[in-house]
Amino acid sequence: MMRVDCIWGLLLLLSLSLGWTKAQETNYTRPVFYCGGDLVAESGFVGSEDFPSFYKPNSKCTWRITVPEGNVVTLSFRIFDLEADSQCRYDYLDIYNGHSNLVQKLGRFCGTFRPGTQVSTTNTMMLEMVTDEGTQARGFLAHFSGTKPYVNGM
Known part of the structure; x- marks a missing residue:
């Protein structure tokens, strides 16, 4: 039972980190405009x-x-x-x-x-x-x- 919990925990961490990475990739940053x-x-x-x-x-x-x-x-x-x-x-x-x-x-x-x-x-x-x-x-x-x-x- 302990091994199954560890696997689910790792999968949860992996999916969270992948989700975070995906969110970072699509994060829109506004352009900065300069004087000329x-x-x-x-x-x-x-x-x-x-x-x-x-x-x-x-x-x-x-x-x-x-x-x-x-x-x-x-x-x-x-x-x-x-x-x-x-x-x-x-x-x-x-x-x-x-x-x-x-x-x-x-x-x-x-x-x-x-x-x-x-x-x-x-x-x-x-x-x-x-x-x-x-x-x-x-x-x-x-x-x-x-x-x-x-x-x-x-």
Whole structure:
């Protein structure tokens, strides 16, 4: 009888340890977002520094997104929460078609309304977030992906 109890005990320990290992394997850890950076991938997420915590005052963060050659960058916002101002003078996110602020600006965004999907004409896009010393909010979270360009008639 003692031997059977030991075997059941070992099986219980083994199943518990396997269950623990499985739980560790599937444990989701939230990504950490920094102030700017180069994002080179087929797809991924970009977010304001420390998202979902409030972003820092008096900062300027620049993200350069590059997807594979032959694709365009498609950027869709999941969450958008910046200080609101009718002219976006205080905290704002500028989005550029390419890796420079000398090229076409796709838009300047602030407030809490999620911007529509932004699409570049090449495989690069740049985001620049500027904040002042005043009001802070949660910032933004967006998903980017490389997609085939839309061509009329194709």
